[in-house]
Amino acid sequence: MAKGDLELIRLTKRYGNALAVDAIDLKVPAGTYCCLLGPSGCGKSSTLRMAAGHETVSEGDVVLSESQITHARPADRGTAMMFQNYALFPHLDLVDNVAFSMKMKGVNKEIRQAKALDMLKLMQMEPYANRRPAQLSGGQQQRVALARALITDPEALLLDEPLSALDPFLKIRMRAELKKLQKTLGITFVHVTHSQEEAMALSDLIVVMNNGRIEQAAEAREVFERPATAFVARFMGDHNVLSGRVTASQDGVVKLEVPEGQTFSVRGKATETGAPIDIGIRTDRVRLAPPSEKSLGFNGIVSNVEYRGASVKITVIGAGSEDFTAIIRDTEYFAKPVSVGDALSLSWALEDAVLLGRVSA
Numbered sequence: 001m002a003k004g005d006l007e008l009i010r011l012t013k014r015y016g017n018a019l020a021v022d023a024i025d026l027k028v029p030a031g032t033y034c035c036l037l038g039p040s041g042c043g044k045s046s047t048l049r050m051a052a053g054h055e056t057v058s059e060g061d062v063v064l065s066e067s068q069i070t071h072a073r074p075a076d077r078g079t080a081m082m083f084q085n086y087a088l089f090p091h092l093d094l095v096d097n098v099a100f101s102m103k104m105k106g107v108n109k110e111i112r113q114a115k116a117l118d119m120l121k122l123m124q125m126e127p128y129a130n131r132r133p134a135q136l137s138g139g140q141q142q143r144v145a146l147a148r149a150l151i152t153d154p155e156a157l158l159l160d161e162p163l164s165a166l167d168p169f170l171k172i173r174m175r176a177e178l179k180k181l182q183k184t185l186g187i188t189f190v191h192v193t194h195s196q197e198e199a200m201a202l203s204d205l206i207v208v209m210n211n212g213r214i215e216q217a218a219e220a221r222e223v224f225e226r227p228a229t230a231f232v233a234r235f236m237g238d239h240n241v242l243s244g245r246v247t248a249s250q251d252g253v254v255k256l257e258v259p260e261g262q263t264f265s266v267r268g269k270a271t272e273t274g275a276p277i278d279i280g281i282r283t284d285r286v287r288l289a290p291p292s293e294k295s296l297g298f299n300g301i302v303s304n305v306e307y308r309g310a311s312v313k314i315t316v317i318g319a320g321s322e323d324f325t326a327i328i329r330d331t332e333y334f335a336k337p338v339s340v341g342d343a344l345s346l347s348w349a350l351e352d353a354v355l356l357g358r359v360s361a
């Protein structure tokens with residue numbers, strides 16, 4: 001284990017009888033930009049707060065740089081946390097805001113002010129050093145909050161929805177700044193978000209959570225191309241999910257029958273006949289053409305058409321799905337447009353279907 005490696009071991013949080021985080025195991029290697037991603041209430045913030053020491057741990061452990069810090073005080077564990085609303089002190093100027101934690105530790109004024117100015121410089125906020133938080137824009141306040149978190153030289157910076165208070169334009173700019181900062185400092189970042197796009201743009205490691213558990217922890221590209229479960233495929237929004245039962249399995253190809261009676265093929269390991277399975281089909285790989293093989297497509301009815309500029313999103317009812325989605329290039333669509341109510345043949349290639357696993361109980 002190296003300095004900056006963060007490990008969660010069987011980490012559990014209960015609020016009364018409610019299980020918010022369910023014995024999760026996670027390794028975040030030093031210097032990784034990790035995003036905890038999932039819908040509201042899935043346990044992301046509770047996980048982050050336990051890592052930061054702002055929430056007691058019900059069971060399990062938090063280990064940072066080989067030290068067990070499960071019950072250490074927030075200031076003594078090598079982590080720093082940046083809160084959603086930045087939590088700046090309105091009555092203090094930026095230098096005193098940033099220097100606050102050093103003041104609490106009894107560091108003398110000259111030293112702490114010099115360090116606070118260094119941190120403000122790092123965040124390009126030095127010219128505003130004597131302002132108060134109310135005299136700053138949202139993006140500037142965020143930079144001050146970052147300076148304040150980083151002044152303690154943490155081995156891991158924990159960020160709870162750091163971009164959620166910003167308007168969409170600023171969000172994208174600050175997102176790039178966060179990524180650059182993390183690469184410059186080389187420390188571990190763990191960032192909580194419910195935005196797939198944000199997680200994809202930032203992460204070396206995406207951890208998709210649902211119901212207090214981890215559904216998948218992998219690089220962005222793997223989560224996108226090979227979602228581990230139906231939940232991940234649906235949540236990331238880039239795969240259609242068809243659910244059914246195994247009817248046959250041969251030569252590395254599994255056949256799945258949906259309740260409507262149609263059969264589909266997917267590459268994967270042999271599974272017991274009759275077992276429930278899900279397959280994911282990339283929305284951007286679906287073609288508006290009859291399938292070369294019956295098990296790689298179906299006929300449906302168009303229920304919605306959405307123009308997106310470079311692409312068009314077509315939603316189809318069929319094969320037991322109410323909202324099977326095809327994202328096709330604008331040129332392909334306008335060469336042969338379709339309308340709501342039209343019958344349509346959809347197809348895909350065998351390699352564009354993935355077998356989705358299930359989270360074990």
Ligand SMILES: Nc1ncnc2c1ncn2[C@@H]1O[C@H](COP(=O)(O)OP(=O)(O)OP(=O)(O)O)[C@@H](O)[C@H]1O
Nearest residue numbers: 015018020038039040041042043044045046047194
């Ligand atoms: N202090 C608390 N007391 C009781 N229940 C809590 C407390 N904090 C969180 N919970 C519950 O624990 C579960 C997980 O909450 P948590 O805030 O960790 O989720 P989240 O994924 O971060 O959600 P969000 O994106 O909405 O912040 C939720 O059901 C929530 O209602």
